[in-house]
Amino acid sequence: RNYPVQQGRFITQREVDSMARVCVIGQTVYENLFNGSSCIGKTIRIRGVSFKVVGLLAPKGAQGFGNPDDIIFVPYTTAMRRLFGMDFINSISVQAVSEERMNAAYQEVENIMRRRQRLNPGQENNFRIMNQAEFVQTAEDVSRTFTLLLAGIASVSLLVGGIGIMNIMLVSVTERTREIGIRKAVGAKRRDILLQFLIEAMTLSLVGGLIGVAAGLGASYVLASASGWQVHITMQPILLAFGFSAAVGIFFGIYPAQKASALNPIEALRYE
Numbered sequence: 206r207n208y209p210v211q212q213g214r215f216i217t218q219r220e221v222d223s224m225a226r227v228c229v230i231g232q233t234v235y236e237n238l239f240n241g242s243s244c245i246g247k248t249i250r251i252r253g254v255s256f257k258v259v260g261l262l263a264p265k266g267a268q269g270f271g272n273p274d275d276i277i278f279v280p281y282t283t284a285m286r287r288l289f290g291m292d293f294i295n296s297i298s299v300q301a302v303s304e305e306r307m308n309a310a311y312q313e314v315e316n317i318m319r320r321r322q323r324l325n326p327g328q329e330n331n332f333r334i335m336n337q338a339e340f341v342q343t344a345e346d347v348s349r350t351f352t353l354l355l356a357g358i359a360s361v362s363l364l365v366g367g368i369g370i371m372n373i374m375l376v377s378v379t380e381r382t383r384e385i386g387i388r389k390a391v392g393a394k395r396r397d398i399l400l401q402f403l404i405e406a407m408t409l410s411l412v413g414g415l416i417g418v419a420a421g422l423g424a425s426y427v428l429a430s431a432s433g434w435q436v437h438i439t440m441q442p443i444l445l446a447f448g449f450s451a452a453v454g455i456f457f458g459i460y461p462a463q464k465a466s467a468l469n470p471i472e473a474l475r476y477e
Contacts, residue, residue: 213260374461386473406458414450429458
């Protein structure tokens with residue numbers, strides 16, 4: 206899987222055959238255990254078993270949902286016998302020599318596995334082979350599902366928040382009836398009252414959006430710090446969030462604003 210060694214060497218076939226207790230570690234493991242000091246020739250313990258470090262992998266950086274630097278390679282024979290107590294291998298990773306040879310490599314692996322499993326022509330495979338395209342498709346399907354789920358949650362949240370803003374503005378209109386009557390009596394036009402309450406509703410919504418964006422940014426950095434992922438923040442989703450907030454405020458503020466602007470100034474001044 207193309208893991209270049211930065212220091213030391215990789216595991217040899219002799220060490221695999223002899224079930225040697227040697228290992229090659231990734232950059233994250235190195236930083237956590239050795240903190241910048243030399244690791245070659247040192248001993249680490251995995252599940253109570255001592256392993257000698259013979260190599261350090263070059264950094265690869267976080268990729269997708271995993272961290273390829275947070276890894277330790279040991280001879281598979283050693284892992285089967287000394288770490289897991291197994292007499293079989295449940296998965297094998299294979300890398301094609303080039304992208305053009307991927308389908309050929311897929312077919313060759315399938316033929317080898319069918320021979321090893323002694324499957325006759327026509328029998329279904331009792332194993333599964335996944336290539337990179339299938340992994341990408343699976344990741345896209347999961348991402349699409351999460352996107353739809355989050356969109357549903359966001360829609361419900363916007364609806365509930367919008368109804369809350371509308372209720373607050375309706376209460377505000379009721380409590381400020383005399384104020385509205387006085388403003389109209391001294392010359393305020395209907396559109397002035399309408400604009401005033403629309404701006405107030407939009408301001409409430411934007412404040413909520415600001416709190417949501419701040420909470421989202423904080424949660425992103427906390428999760429990134431805990432998981433070791435890198436966070437890349439762009440302005441486009443932030444501006445989109447504020448745009449939606451303003452739109453929700455205006456949409457759900459129209460009815461209270463129209464109700465306020467339609468008040469009769471004489472009746473409003475009589476309101477107690």
